[in-house]
Amino acid sequence: MAVRNRLLTDAVREILHTKKKFFSLLIMNFLAVSFLAGLRTTSPDMKHSLDVYYDEQNLMDLRIVSTLGLTDSDIDAIRTWQGSSELPAITEIEGRKSFDALAKEETVTVFSLPKRVNMLKLVNGRLPENSGECVTEQALLDKLGIGIGDPVTLDTKDADKFTTESSVLKEHTFVVVGTALSPMYISKERGASSIGSGNLTAWVSIPEDAFTGDYYSALYMTMDELDPMDCYSDPDYKKQVERLSDELKTLGKERAAIRHEELIRDTTITDMAAQIFGAGLDSIQIEGGKWYILGRSTLENYEEFSMDSERMSKLADVFPMIFFLVAALSSLTTMTRMVEDHRTQIGCMKALGFSTAGVGLKYIGYALAASLFGGFSGWIFGILFLPFIIYYEWGMQYLLPPFQFLVIPKILAYSVGMAVLATAGSAAAASWSAMNASAASLMRPRAPKPGKRVLIERIPIIWKRLSFLQKVSVRNLFRYKRRFWMTVAGIGGCTALVVAGLGLKESIYDILAWQFDEVTCYDAAVSISEDINVAQKVNLREVMAQMDEIEDSVECYQVYLNFKTKDGKADNVTVTCIDDLGSLDGFANLRHRKHGGGVRQKYRELFERPFNKAPDGIVIDEKMAEILNVGIGDEVTLVNADEEEFKAVIGEITENYVYHYAYMTRNSWKQIMGEWPLYNTVLVRLAEGAQEEKAASRLISTEGVVSYSRIDKLRTRFENSIRSINMIIVILIACAALLAFLVLFNLTNINVTERIRELATLKVLGFYDGETASYVYRENGFLTLIGVFVGMFMGKWLHSWLITTIEVDYLMFGRSVHRHSYILAAALTFLFSLSVNFFSFFTIRKIDMIESLKSIE
Amino acid sequence: MNEPFILFENVQKIYRMGEVEIRAVNGADFTIDKGEFTVIVGPSGAGKTTILNMLGGMDQCTSGRIIVDGREVSKSTSRQLTEYRRYDIGFVFQFYNLVQNLTALENVELASQICKNPLDAAETMVEVGLKERMNNFPSQLSGGEQQRVAIARALAKNPKLLLCDEPTGALDYVTGKQILGLLQKTCRERGMTVIVITHNLALTPMADKVIHIRNGKVDKLEINREPVPVEQIEW
Ligand SMILES: Nc1ncnc2c1ncn2[C@@H]1O[C@H](COP(=O)(O)OP(=O)(O)OP(=O)(O)O)[C@@H](O)[C@H]1O
Numbered sequence A: 001m002a003v004r005n006r007l008l009t010d011a012v013r014e015i016l017h018t019k020k021k022f023f024s025l026l027i028m029n030f031l032a033v034s035f036l037a038g039l040r041t042t043s044p045d046m047k048h049s050l051d052v053y054y055d056e057q058n059l060m061d062l063r064i065v066s067t068l069g070l071t072d073s074d075i076d077a078i079r080t081w082q083g084s085s086e087l088p089a090i091t092e093i094e095g096r097k098s099f100d101a102l103a104k105e106e107t108v109t110v111f112s113l114p115k116r117v118n119m120l121k122l123v124n125g126r127l128p129e130n131s132g133e134c135v136t137e138q139a140l141l142d143k144l145g146i147g148i149g150d151p152v153t154l155d156t157k158d159a160d161k162f163t164t165e166s167s168v169l170k171e172h173t174f175v176v177v178g179t180a181l182s183p184m185y186i187s188k189e190r191g192a193s194s195i196g197s198g199n200l201t202a203w204v205s206i207p208e209d210a211f212t213g214d215y216y217s218a219l220y221m222t223m224d225e226l227d228p229m230d231c232y233s234d235p236d237y238k239k240q241v242e243r244l245s246d247e248l249k250t251l252g253k254e255r256a257a258i259r260h261e262e263l264i265r266d267t268t269i270t271d272m273a274a275q276i277f278g279a280g281l282d283s284i285q286i287e288g289g290k291w292y293i294l295g296r297s298t299l300e301n302y303e304e305f306s307m308d309s310e311r312m313s314k315l316a317d318v319f320p321m322i323f324f325l326v327a328a329l330s331s332l333t334t335m336t337r338m339v340e341d342h343r344t345q346i347g348c349m350k351a352l353g354f355s356t357a358g359v360g361l362k363y364i365g366y367a368l369a370a371s372l373f374g375g376f377s378g379w380i381f382g383i384l385f386l387p388f389i390i391y392y393e394w395g396m397q398y399l400l401p402p403f404q405f406l407v408i409p410k411i412l413a414y415s416v417g418m419a420v421l422a423t424a425g426s427a428a429a430a431s432w433s434a435m436n437a438s439a440a441s442l443m444r445p446r447a448p449k450p451g452k453r454v455l456i457e458r459i460p461i462i463w464k465r466l467s468f469l470q471k472v473s474v475r476n477l478f479r480y481k482r483r484f485w486m487t488v489a490g491i492g493g494c495t496a497l498v499v500a501g502l503g504l505k506e507s508i509y510d511i512l513a514w515q516f517d518e519v520t521c522y523d524a525a526v527s528i529s530e531d532i533n534v535a536q537k538v539n540l541r542e543v544m545a546q547m548d549e550i551e552d553s554v555e556c557y558q559v560y561l562n563f564k565t566k567d568g569k570a571d572n573v574t575v576t577c578i579d580d581l582g583s584l585d586g587f588a589n590l591r592h593r594k595h596g597g598g599v600r601q602k603y604r605e606l607f608e609r610p611f612n613k614a615p616d617g618i619v620i621d622e623k624m625a626e627i628l629n630v631g632i633g634d635e636v637t638l639v640n641a642d643e644e645e646f647k648a649v650i651g652e653i654t655e656n657y658v659y660h661y662a663y664m665t666r667n668s669w670k671q672i673m674g675e676w677p678l679y680n681t682v683l684v685r686l687a688e689g690a691q692e693e694k695a696a697s698r699l700i701s702t703e704g705v706v707s708y709s710r711i712d713k714l715r716t717r718f719e720n721s722i723r724s725i726n727m728i729i730v731i732l733i734a735c736a737a738l739l740a741f742l743v744l745f746n747l748t749n750i751n752v753t754e755r756i757r758e759l760a761t762l763k764v765l766g767f768y769d770g771e772t773a774s775y776v777y778r779e780n781g782f783l784t785l786i787g788v789f790v791g792m793f794m795g796k797w798l799h800s801w802l803i804t805t806i807e808v809d810y811l812m813f814g815r816s817v818h819r820h821s822y823i824l825a826a827a828l829t830f831l832f833s834l835s836v837n838f839f840s841f842f843t844i845r846k847i848d849m850i851e852s853l854k855s856i857e
Numbered sequence B: 001m002n003e004p005f006i007l008f009e010n011v012q013k014i015y016r017m018g019e020v021e022i023r024a025v026n027g028a029d030f031t032i033d034k035g036e037f038t039v040i041v042g043p044s045g046a047g048k049t050t051i052l053n054m055l056g057g058m059d060q061c062t063s064g065r066i067i068v069d070g071r072e073v074s075k076s077t078s079r080q081l082t083e084y085r086r087y088d089i090g091f092v093f094q095f096y097n098l099v100q101n102l103t104a105l106e107n108v109e110l111a112s113q114i115c116k117n118p119l120d121a122a123e124t125m126v127e128v129g130l131k132e133r134m135n136n137f138p139s140q141l142s143g144g145e146q147q148r149v150a151i152a153r154a155l156a157k158n159p160k161l162l163l164c165d166e167p168t169g170a171l172d173y174v175t176g177k178q179i180l181g182l183l184q185k186t187c188r189e190r191g192m193t194v195i196v197i198t199h200n201l202a203l204t205p206m207a208d209k210v211i212h213i214r215n216g217k218v219d220k221l222e223i224n225r226e227p228v229p230v231e232q233i234e235w
């Protein structure tokens, strides 16, 4: 027992005596694990935070909206409806009345106060209790410049057109009694509207009895038994909900038919009413009704949220691995050095009769201690801070509920396990040969590594030019091959990390300007009703011609279609049809990509040629072509909303970075789809300094206009979603910097201790401290130079690997790294190298000549 | 000429290790004249190496005065000590401490390149009898040859003072004798002041001056009027 204790004493003392080494190993593990665990946990944490919030607020699992509205008898029918036995039971079902209205200039959606489903989370004040009260969002109060207790008046004239009553509301002025959050809206986006500016600013919730109508716009349903499942990450959740919604469709058909008949019966009455009141009721066109049964994924930003968080996980798969590699490398150098230093001692211990395992345990234990302490503290730090920071930094653009931590044992085991494997594993590898050598051979001093002539010496032109000390450096560099490669790999790795980090940031940010300033140059898409008549069309053209805000516009046909990717997923593509693709110039610039490099071999030749503005077939974007792995002359399959498939031959491939866009001449569309496309969209470019709000309301109030979609909203949405990546990159560059420093520090330290005898000899000979240090620096400098050079290539490669890993289907990032990033990364590495050398100067100064030269170690 | 070349005056070197004080050198006094061949002898742990290290400017004394050729070594700054080692001192160790990655000649050049009046490296190599081995690396040389390279390295600096700490400790009888002969020859021919530490009392007749050290003090100081060439000493 005492023996074991002494071995332990020795091991503990070793750690205490080599604090610097131990801590640099520990920090390496700390960083790697905190990054891995933190990033891995971020996505589950984010999803979990929202899932908890959804459950607390009892967010709907399914909603039914119908073209004809829904009634209490629909609710009863669902309540009594029997699906197949394994379906999740519907626990709550609640009807919601709603419409869009104007509060001064702001377009708001008004809905009846939730009772059990989609509960509002009160922020300030209270919820409405009496008639004449409302609750809304802080954003609206800010926009209107009012506070709690002030009245707000809702202008309902647009909604009133669709009711047989005089208005959809009994009264129009409500006192704001509180502000709240709705689980239906996790972002600040509220969606589009067909009134006002075309964009909703906020919601307003009022007591249900303020409505005059008795039909609901939507029915919300919840299934309590699904609450324990994480709605984002548990695939079972989606499956269960889908099964229920599939079976409900049958009921939907029945109920929609019944509602249709009811309405026809009612219309006879309303027709009479219409004659009496003279109201223009022809807008109620009673066609066959249809139920749309929708899950949570159709909520605003619900899916984006999960996609953003998953992008985080993808990063977690790549980046921390590099940290582990560096940790393993450092462990290998440190432990090799330590075992070398202790050769005689190890031999002695073995001669004393200690087992190989007993002696070896010290070295593996040393690394194990560093990786466990570093790993655990890194894990705690990682899962506490990283997800938290990312959640709130990214969440500033959103209205997210409080953050919820998750402790995921699997991630703990995985990340700390990686640390142990990398660090202790390297230690075991490093000590293996010494442990297995015989005691006698260990106790014999190891013959110093013999000097050798290097190849350059045989090239007199170069060799003769070198000064004496330069010759020594050259020979040293080539003599210690292992140190050479380790240093080059370490420094190269650091440069590579910084290059990749900076490059990634650019690749992501560059496409913002490329897409929205160079490719899609129009400011808005105005959609026109299918039923617009000639007079209205002429009028609209006149209105637009007169508006000062509009610089130019072009009419086209736009439609969302799907295309199927190889793995069966469907992706959206916006198809634009126009007589002459050339007339899109200045709105959507069709051209071959010149930015960002990394053009696939397949398209390289094509991109050399001028862009063909009159191609046969369809023009698709480059990313879409990449996903489908198709080129000119190949076919793509497009699917419309009715699940009909069309095949189109690719005629050109155009530059595009965000979402997917395809273009066709009207002729091609006719050939492929069989019918002429009617113009349904006007792309608008605004004059410089034009007030977009004003232009939007003017257009929306023009007859025949359905909506006005602003491109800058798209840009903001995209900007927001990449914030999360940006955060990570900033942290990453900082960590890469720290790592670079640690690696260099470690290597320089080892370099100095390994050669302490040589350095002490120089000091005895009377070399000044500066001269002695420069003896080491010259080699370090040269190794840094080579490392940086190699690192550039590694960085370039790492960057393109990262891009392909984190790039999602609807985005195309820049594919190359800017020159200034390379320069910056190199400069940073040199700076680190310099500062490490600065520190090692003191180590060299402190070298004790007498101690170092006492005897053969 | 009243000033001795080397003056040791009540020199103390005290190592403090926590509570314990180790008086490695405890008031040593002696003088050595220019061109003298001095041998320091004494039992293990007596403080010989400590004295030589202080004399060579590798270590500083705790108290007392050390003066070498008018320079007060005991009061020098670290920078001055480096300069002192650089221009005035040649050191030879028991374990040769050659730079493994340099050839024999290059090891000598390493030292000579930083001096003011170095001897020609190649000539020095010839002098120590290594004409044929100049371009060999240390690992290709025997112990005695390596020690001769170490001496050549010290000599090439053309120092005022050559300090040797057990230069023959790792060598056999014959080789050891050759090395000592080389040192004696250097002293006689160049008029260089040479100080050699040895455990071998049989060697004392070869010195001009023998300093016996015991317990950190000078125990006895012998002066040989007629030193014997080392070749005539048998042990
Ligand atoms: N760095 C040190 N710390 C503490 N004590 C030391 C140190 N260096 C030497 N000593 C002590 O000083 C005393 C003199 O040591 P020194 O090396 O001068 O002896 P020496 O006469 O050269 O012996 P040897 O013949 O064995 O080489 C010894 O007792 C030694 O333990």
Ligand SMILES: [Mg+2]
Pocket (backbone or CB within 6 Å): B048, B049, B050
């Ligand atoms: Mg000694």
